[in-house]
Amino acid sequence: MPRAGLTQDRVVHEAEQMADEVGLREFTLAALAERLGVRQPSLYKHIDSMASLQRSISVRAKVELGDVLARAAVGRSGNDAIIAMSHAYRQWALRHPGRYVSAQVAPSPGDSDDEAASLAVVQIIADVLGAYKLEGDDAIDAIRVLRSSLHGFVTLESSGGFQLNVDVNRSYDRLIRGVIVALESWPRQ
Amino acid sequence: MPRAGLTQDRVVHEAEQMADEVGLREFTLAALAERLGVRQPSLYKHIDSMASLQRSISVRAKVELGDVLARAAVGRSGNDAIIAMSHAYRQWALRHPGRYVSAQVAPSPGDSDDEAASLAVVQIIADVLGAYKLEGDDAIDAIRVLRSSLHGFVTLESSGGFQLNVDVNRSYDRLIRGVIVALESWPRQ
DNA sequence: CATGTAGGCTATTATATATAGCCTTTTAGG
DNA sequence: CCTAAAAGGCTATATATAATAGCCTACATG
Numbered sequence: 001m002p003r004a005g006l007t008q009d010r011v012v013h014e015a016e017q018m019a020d021e022v023g024l025r026e027f028t029l030a031a032l033a034e035r036l037g038v039r040q041p042s043l044y045k046h047i048d049s050m051a052s053l054q055r056s057i058s059v060r061a062k063v064e065l066g067d068v069l070a071r072a073a074v075g076r077s078g079n080d081a082i083i084a085m086s087h088a089y090r091q092w093a094l095r096h097p098g099r100y101v102s103a104q105v106a107p108s109p110g111d112s113d114d115e116a117a118s119l120a121v122v123q124i125i126a127d128v129l130g131a132y133k134l135e136g137d138d139a140i141d142a143i144r145v146l147r148s149s150l151h152g153f154v155t156l157e158s159s160g161g162f163q164l165n166v167d168v169n170r171s172y173d174r175l176i177r178g179v180i181v182a183l184e185s186w187p188r189q
Numbered sequence: 190m191p192r193a194g195l196t197q198d199r200v201v202h203e204a205e206q207m208a209d210e211v212g213l214r215e216f217t218l219a220a221l222a223e224r225l226g227v228r229q230p231s232l233y234k235h236i237d238s239m240a241s242l243q244r245s246i247s248v249r250a251k252v253e254l255g256d257v258l259a260r261a262a263v264g265r266s267g268n269d270a271i272i273a274m275s276h277a278y279r280q281w282a283l284r285h286p287g288r289y290v291s292a293q294v295a296p297s298p299g300d301s302d303d304e305a306a307s308l309a310v311v312q313i314i315a316d317v318l319g320a321y322k323l324e325g326d327d328a329i330d331a332i333r334v335l336r337s338s339l340h341g342f343v344t345l346e347s348s349g350g351f352q353l354n355v356d357v358n359r360s361y362d363r364l365i366r367g368v369i370v371a372l373e374s375w376p377r378q
Numbered sequence: 379c380a381t382g383t384a385g386g387c388t389a390t391t392a393t394a395t396a397t398a399g400c401c402t403t404t405t406a407g408g
Numbered sequence: 409c410c411t412a413a414a415a416g417g418c419t420a421t422a423t424a425t426a427a428t429a430g431c432c433t434a435c436a437t438g
Contacts, residue, residue, distance in 0.1 A: 003385060003434065025214065029426065038386070041427080045385050050426060106349040118352075137355050144342070144351060144360040145367055152341020153333070160295040162333060163307075166326050171333040174376065178334055181374055182367030192403065192416060218395065227417070230396080234416050239395065380438085387432075394425070404415075 004038045011036065011046045012056045019057060019098025027098075054102065055114065061099035062117035068092045069124045078131040079180050085128050086150055086176045093154040100158070104151070122147070132183050142183060149179050193227045200225065200235045201245045208246060208287025216287075243291065244303065250288035251306035257281045258313045267320040268369050274317050275339055275365045282343040289347070293340070311336070321372050331372060338368050 014035055018027040029050060033040040047053045072088030073081045093100040103121070107114035122143065129142050153175055155161075162168055203224055207216040218239060222229040236242045261277030262270045282289040292310070296303035311332060318331050342364055344350075351357055 006385080028424085030424080039388080040425095041388085041429095042386055044427075104345075104348060104350065106352075137359070140353055140355045141360045141363045144345070144357075145338075145364045147350075148341035148345055148364060149334075149338050150341070151345060152337035152339070155344065156293075156333070156337055156340060159293060161293065161336075163295075164329055166329045168333075170326070171330045174330045175334045175337060177376075178368065178371030181371050185370055187363065187366075195416080217393085219393080228419080229394095230398095230419085231417055233396075381436100382438100383434105383436085385432105385434080387430100389429085389431100391428075392426085395423085397422075398420085399418100400420105401418075402415100403417085404413105406411100406413085408409100408411090 004036065004042070006036060006038065006042070006046055008046045008056075011043060012053065012060065015053055016057055016060070016096075016099055019102065020096050021098070024054070024057070024098040024101045054105075055108075055111070057099065058102040058105050059114050059117045061096070061103040062114075062121055064096075064099070065089075065092055065103050066117070066120040066124055069121065069128075073124065073128050081128045081131070082146070082180060082183075083176055085124070086172075086179075089150050090154050090157075090172060094158060097158050100154070129183070132186065134186060134188075138186065138188055142186060145182065146179055149175055193225065193231070195225060195227065195231070195235055197235045197245075200232060201242065201249065204242055205246055205249070205285075205288055208291065209285050210287070213243070213246070213287040213290045243294075244297075244300070246288065247291040247294050248303050248306045250285070250292035251303075251310055253285075253288070254278075254281055254292050255306070255309040255313055258310065258317075262313065262317050270317045270320070271335070271369060271372075272365055274313070275361075275368075278339050279343050279346075279361060283347060286347050289343070318372070321375065323375060323377075327375065327377055331375060334371065335368055338364055 011032070015027065015032055018032055018035070021027075029043055030040045033043050036043075047056075068088050069085050072084045076084050107118050125146055126139065126143050129139065129146065132142065134142050153172060157168055157172075162171070200221070204216065204221055207221060207224070210216075218232055219229045222232050225232075236245075257277050258274050261273045265273050296307050314335055315328065315332050318328065318335065321331065323331050342361060346357060346361075351360075
């Protein structure tokens with residue numbers, strides 16, 4: 001019997017695709033195995049469990065999202081950087097709905113790789129906000145506000161929460177503009 | 190054999206409790222049945238399926254959230270109404286994490302009860318924004334921005350997305366303040 | 379070329395939702 | 409009241425899921 005030639009990477013990669021296609025919590029190991037041309041128990045030669053596979057997807061999604069945001073912001077600063085990063089954020093989230101959901105799962109305490117990947121995403125956002133010269137808790141608040149706005153919008157959009165037939169792109173532009181306006185008059189200390 | 194005296198309402202009510210305790214997608218019919226003192230198949234005398242039970246939870250959650258928001262806003266207008274409604278929104282979401290997630294599930298097309306309940310929540314928000322005299326698409330954009338901000342924040346908070354030990358209440362106050370600042374300089378037409 | 383290991387497989391287990399069919403309690407009508 | 413129908417429990421079972429055990433063979437390494 002010829003081997004399928006699976007690797008941990010190929011399994012996770014195919015699982016990511018399926019998560020984006022049918023949903024992070026809807027895809028099954030049986031369906032994943034079929035796509036990879038093996039029987040379901042064979043997957044366990046490359047993964048420990050469904051939970052560990054989800055965790056692998058999550059860490060990779062966080063790394064990829066961080067890279068995308070960093071690339072979008074490079075060479076820009078201030079409002080320009082926020083606008084570019086925000087558009088990259090939405091685009092990636094909409095194109096990778098399963099991975100985006102996965103990227104929001106908080107790391108298990110003590111999982112330092114996952115914690116690092118999670119932190120890296122927040123760090124990009126923090127860096128982009130650096131131009132506003134916020135310090136200490138003021139900066140933390142600003143990061144939380146920007147994250148909340150972007151995350152809330154793309155989550156609602158992705159789950160079909162915006163029903164009316166009104167241009168969603170314009171609404172997003174106004175959200176970003178609103179955040180910028182708020183940041184420019186951010187309370188200090 | 191004495192009867193347990195279940196009703197559709199009691200089943201859904203207990204399911205709501207469990208959803209808030211262990212998570213909307215984690216609670217099982219077997220555990221629900223045990224809490225109600227019956228065997229798992231007996232539940233099917235009162236519900237059609239797990240999906241229909243989830244849908245019942247969802248509709249009731251939307252109705253309850255709508256009521257909570259409406260009560261918070263009554264007798265207030267403008268910025269006061271937004272602040273009061275936003276705090277009620279967060280408080281309800283944090284106290285009812287399972288139901289809150291359920292309330293974000295989009296209705297199935299053609300499910301008019303669910304569609305009405307979903308619309309009602311958005312309508313409260315729209316009413317509260319009425320004081321800003323926004324019209325047409327400007328108003329739609331404002332509703333989407335406010336919803337996105339509140340939803341994003343409470344979702345991140347509820348899922349443990351805010352790691353640092355910095356006062357979350359203050360961050361939320363600043364989010365609301367930011368939205369108000371943005372609304373006061375909202376672009377027209 | 380021999381051998382150990384890695385990567386497939388079948389068979390099986392445990393737990394989910396869900397259905398079938400039985401039996402008893404409760405309710406409604408004469 | 410008494411009886412018949414309906415409602416609400418139950419056991420047994422089917423299907424799908426994640427997961428484990430144990431076998432068998434391809435294949436890399438000495």
